[in-house]
Amino acid sequence: MKNLEPVLTWKLHEPPGPPYHTHNVGPPKLLDQVRQAIRVKHYSIRTEQAYVDWIKRFILFHKTEQGIIRHPKDMGHREISAFLTHLAVDLHVAASTQNQALSAILFLYRYVLDIDPGPVDAVRAKKPQRLPTVLTPNEVATAISFLSGTHRLMAKLLYGSGLRLMECVRLRIKDLDFARGEVLVRNGKGNKDRVTMLPQTLVAPLQEQLHYARTLHRQDLVQGLGCVYLPDALERKYPNACREWSWQYVFPASRRSRDPRSNTERRHHIDPSGLQKAVRRAAQRAGINRVISCHTFRHSFATHLLEAGYDIRTVQELLGHKDVKTTMIYTHVLNKGALAVHSPLDQLPAPTCDHLKSPRTIPPGLGDTPAT
Numbered sequence: 001m002k003n004l005e006p007v008l009t010w011k012l013h014e015p016p017g018p019p020y021h022t023h024n025v026g027p028p029k030l031l032d033q034v035r036q037a038i039r040v041k042h043y044s045i046r047t048e049q050a051y052v053d054w055i056k057r058f059i060l061f062h063k064t065e066q067g068i069i070r071h072p073k074d075m076g077h078r079e080i081s082a083f084l085t086h087l088a089v090d091l092h093v094a095a096s097t098q099n100q101a102l103s104a105i106l107f108l109y110r111y112v113l114d115i116d117p118g119p120v121d122a123v124r125a126k127k128p129q130r131l132p133t134v135l136t137p138n139e140v141a142t143a144i145s146f147l148s149g150t151h152r153l154m155a156k157l158l159y160g161s162g163l164r165l166m167e168c169v170r171l172r173i174k175d176l177d178f179a180r181g182e183v184l185v186r187n188g189k190g191n192k193d194r195v196t197m198l199p200q201t202l203v204a205p206l207q208e209q210l211h212y213a214r215t216l217h218r219q220d221l222v223q224g225l226g227c228v229y230l231p232d233a234l235e236r237k238y239p240n241a242c243r244e245w246s247w248q249y250v251f252p253a254s255r256r257s258r259d260p261r262s263n264t265e266r267r268h269h270i271d272p273s274g275l276q277k278a279v280r281r282a283a284q285r286a287g288i289n290r291v292i293s294c295h296t297f298r299h300s301f302a303t304h305l306l307e308a309g310y311d312i313r314t315v316q317e318l319l320g321h322k323d324v325k326t327t328m329i330y331t332h333v334l335n336k337g338a339l340a341v342h343s344p345l346d347q348l349p350a351p352t353c354d355h356l357k358s359p360r361t362i363p364p365g366l367g368d369t370p371a372t
Contacts, residue, residue: 030072030112031055037111042191042232045260054104058083072108077118080105084122093213095127131332132299140300148280150251151275153205155282157183158297160199162318164189165294169272173210174246178203185320187231194320207248213252217245220256220267225264229259302330 015070028036031052038048047062055072055136061083084102087093102120109117135143144155157168161183175184181198188194198206220226227242228249229235235242249269256267276294283292298319316327 031032034108037107039261041111050100051104051107054101055108058101058105060106073113073115077120080117080120081122084120084124088123095124098124127155132303132329133290133292133296134303134330135288135292135296135300137304139286140297142286142290143279143282143288146285147278150209151278153202153209154251154275155279155294155297156199156202156205158294159301160202161196162301163196164298165272165275169251169269169275172246173213173248173250173252176206176210178207188320190320190322192320192322194317196318196320209250213248213250214245216252216267217248220350222300225256225265225267227264229266229268234276253361299330306330 027033034052034055035048036220036367038051043051058080059069062075062079080102084098087098087101106117109115118198133150140159144152144159147155153257154168157163157171158165163183163185167185167188171183172186175186176198176215177184178198181200183198185194185195187195217226221243227235228247230238230242241247249267251270252267258265258266259268272294279292279294283290302319305318306312312324312327312331315330316324321325321327
């Protein structure tokens with residue numbers, strides 16, 4: 001899909017096919033309008049990339065046999081339903097994937113084209129009810145032991161503070177409060193802030209990590225750079241804040257890169273895919289015969305706190321869940337507690353009959369048949 005964007009060059013007020021109206025100064029292209037609308041609503045860069053990709057796929061799905069690409073203005077709820085049905089029936093996508101595609105297409109019609117597409121009647125993928133994968137404390141310790149360097153420190157933060165992957169990656173210096181033993185999570189899921197615990201065993205390793213980050217920051221300042229990304233309009237409101245130490249990332253990238261939105265060269269945070277791959281390799285080397293990810297450490301954090309007797313409301317606040325029902329899912333994976341159910345097989349009394357203790361007998365003739 002990366003090379004298809006030059007094809008989608010419609011203007012909002014241009015007809016879907018030739019001849020096009022000519023303007024001295026035309027409006028931006030369709031996908032650029034999508035990006036502008038997303039940034040006005042302060043959606044994340046990941047949401048922007050996902051929405052643009054789904055809109056491309058929706059448009060190209062309805063490409064005619066003659067190679068004519070139809071403008072979304074000329075399509076409606078029937079085309080949307082056909083595309084969503086294709087995702088569910090032909091591609092067998094997950095329910096969350098189909099919902100994301102629908103959200104992207106509805107965003108295009110409602111906030112870019114200003115059109116009501118009408119009711120969408122499509123075959124919807126059924127969302128399964130899944131339980132989280134939880135590791136035992138020994139498995140957590142073993143998996144972490146097969147990590148090293150920054151990846152080990154980040155995995156310990158995921159488990160010790162209950163952070164999501166991107167919350168850990170995006171931590172800034174000002175978010176760590178060593179005196180109070182707290183981690184302030186900014187702009188978490190749902191654009192909410194919360195406070196969680198900072199494990200005391202991570203104080204010294206984190207200070208070493210900050211020393212490394214400060215060294216990189218000083219090198220960037222010497223070279224006339226060192227300006228980190230600031231959310232929303234803070235960079236314009238506080239022009240010098242982007243170079244301040246408190247705004248730098250705790251886990252900076254080893255190399256500088258260009259901001260995809262502003263095209264400014266700066267040092268971003270570490271790539272989350274590196275930790276994801278490291279965790280998968282560590283689980284394999286540790287002999288854990290389950291599929292685990294970085295989020296498994298967060299699941300284990302919540303479950304182990306409940307097993308230790310902490311109140312579920314406390315765990316809810318640490319995790320940043322809006323509804324306690326979301327936190328309640330961890331009670332289903334506990335192996336003990338007042339609501340635990342034991343198998344009736346474990347309650348059977350020990351056999352007392354003598355014939356049950358005798359060796360197993362083989363019917364006559366059954367064991368004498370030679371193998372063929």
